[in-house]
Amino acid sequence: MTKLITISDQLFLELEGVLKKKGGAADIHAYVEELLQKALLAETDGIYKPHDEAEIRDRLKSLGYID
Amino acid sequence: MEHVLIPPHGNVLVNRVLSPEHAKVAKEKAASLVQITIDEEQIKDIKNIARGVLSPLTGLMNEADFVRVVNEMRLANGILWSMPMVLDVSEEEAGRMKTGDEVALIDEQKNVIAILHVGDIYSYDAMHVTRQVYGTNDQAHPGVDRWMKMKPLLVGGLIDLVDNSKEPYYEFNLDPLETRFLFKTRGWKTVVGFQTRNAPHRAHEYLQRIGLELCDGLFINPIIGMKKVGDFKDEMIMKTYDYMAKQVYAKDRVVCSILPSRMNYAGPRDAIYHAIIRKNFGCTHFIVGRDHAGVGDYYGTYAAQEIFENIAAEDIGITILKLENSFMCKKCETVSTSKTCGHQDSDRVPPSGTKIRNLLTEKKPVPWEIMRPEVVEILLSVDNPFVE
Ligand SMILES: [Zn+2]
Numbered sequence: 001m002t003k004l005i006t007i008s009d010q011l012f013l014e015l016e017g018v019l020k021k022k023g024g025a026a027d028i029h030a031y032v033e034e035l036l037q038k039a040l041l042a043e044t045d046g047i048y049k050p051h052d053e054a055e056i057r058d059r060l061k062s063l064g065y066i067d
Numbered sequence: 068m069e070h071v072l073i074p075p076h077g078n079v080l081v082n083r084v085l086s087p088e089h090a091k092v093a094k095e096k097a098a099s100l101v102q103i104t105i106d107e108e109q110i111k112d113i114k115n116i117a118r119g120v121l122s123p124l125t126g127l128m129n130e131a132d133f134v135r136v137v138n139e140m141r142l143a144n145g146i147l148w149s150m151p152m153v154l155d156v157s158e159e160e161a162g163r164m165k166t167g168d169e170v171a172l173i174d175e176q177k178n179v180i181a182i183l184h185v186g187d188i189y190s191y192d193a194m195h196v197t198r199q200v201y202g203t204n205d206q207a208h209p210g211v212d213r214w215m216k217m218k219p220l221l222v223g224g225l226i227d228l229v230d231n232s233k234e235p236y237y238e239f240n241l242d243p244l245e246t247r248f249l250f251k252t253r254g255w256k257t258v259v260g261f262q263t264r265n266a267p268h269r270a271h272e273y274l275q276r277i278g279l280e281l282c283d284g285l286f287i288n289p290i291i292g293m294k295k296v297g298d299f300k301d302e303m304i305m306k307t308y309d310y311m312a313k314q315v316y317a318k319d320r321v322v323c324s325i326l327p328s329r330m331n332y333a334g335p336r337d338a339i340y341h342a343i344i345r346k347n348f349g350c351t352h353f354i355v356g357r358d359h360a361g362v363g364d365y366y367g368t369y370a371a372q373e374i375f376e377n378i379a380a381e382d383i384g385i386t387i388l389k390l391e392n393s394f395m396c397k398k399c400e401t402v403s404t405s406k407t408c409g410h411q412d413s414d415r416v417p418p419s420g421t422k423i424r425n426l427l428t429e430k431k432p433v434p435w436e437i438m439r440p441e442v443v444e445i446l447l448s449v450d451n452p453f454v455e
Pocket residue numbers: 396397398399400403407408409410414
């Protein structure tokens with residue numbers, strides 16, 4: 001499951017900067033995404049409807065928005 | 068990576084839709100809670116908050132947010148926000164709840180819509196609100212009329228949505244997460260949002276075409292819900308725009324999805340509100356025409372465009388396309404505006420809502436200069452395309 005989230009450019013650049021400085025993450029995009037997902041999931045503790053990309057894709061497909 | 072799209076307003080896409088398991092628990096719990104009945108328009112507000120359409124709002128406004136929005140068009144934390152989002156309650160209803168309580172919000176059929184975590188319970192001065200928000204105290208204005216008839220107290224607090232149903236028109240009802248995913252899937256870097264409550268005529272199409280020339284995609288987002296007598300029926304707006312998206316515009320360049328919402332008719336403040344909503348859906352640009360979201364003669368022709376002049380780009384975050392009214396010019400032989408056509412008024416055929424309505428009501432075709440014949444055909448295929 002991938003949780004779709006949105007962050008500001010500024011926050012992304014800051015996080016990217018921190019990661020670059022520390023080194024290590026091969027794919028910085030994926031790492032930032034994972035980091036933020038963890039934080040968000042911890043915050044909501046599964047109370048709210050999970051943002052499931054596969055489910056979104058299925059719904060958009062079934063409604064004819066994507067092929 | 069999602070950050071390539073525009074960030075939502077306040078940088079957080081809100082999600083207050085309970086998971087199916089938690090919704091079930093909340094529904095059962097609701098039977099033992101104080102219950103407040105809310106109307107169809109309030110249900111739309113609550114669902115929009117929970118689905119992130121009104122990000123960064125996570126609930127109904129507490130007093131600090133409410134006061135600052137009314138007076139300064141900002142939330143208490145300083146984020147730009149133009150319309151108060153509130154729930155009005157009677158003295159009797161307020162007497163049954165206190166800050167910290169959970170209250171069930173139910174519809175007229177007793178279905179549980181949401182759980183409200185009661186925050187502030189406070190009074191307000193309706194005359195002050197309407198003067199600030201609508202620029203008038205005239206009760207002939209539908210927004211003013213609503214505030215004048217509201218119950219005497221407001222209650223704020225976080226919302227947890229129990230009923231996430233999307234009827235009617237669930238097939239055209241996308242959440243911000245879904246539109247953002249869709250825009251990304253189509254590879255759009257820039258998306259222009261178009262607000263409407265009408266079936267499309269040539270001038271609407273012209274604005275949309277300008278938007279499409281400037282951006283990768285066009286997001287047509289009609290407001291669906293309670294309308295005035297003589298407005299187009301929701302179904303006709305959907306049908307005609309579905310036709311435009313599938314048969315007229317370039318394939319995969321247009322997305323059409325509804326916005327179930329009350330109509331505020333707040334002119335300039337509504338333009339800001341509409342822009343923020345489209346930003347949350349993932350639009351980078353938003354079209355504001357003349358007389359945007361106005362009613363009667365309460366606002367100047369350009370008021371909804373001028374209000375953005377005093378708002379910093381980083382505060383609104385979405386680019387506003389301020390466009391002129393257009394008309395078909397017989398001498399230009401195309402749709403034009405006062406910026407592009409130098410001919411006389413007598414050469415110009417402006418789209419008149421009244422004229423369109425009168426002709427369609429009499430079952431007569433609207434001239435092709437004003438409305439696409441195929442769109443007219445769709446509108447004439449039903450007994451009455453207008454709200455009765
Ligand atoms: Zn001309």
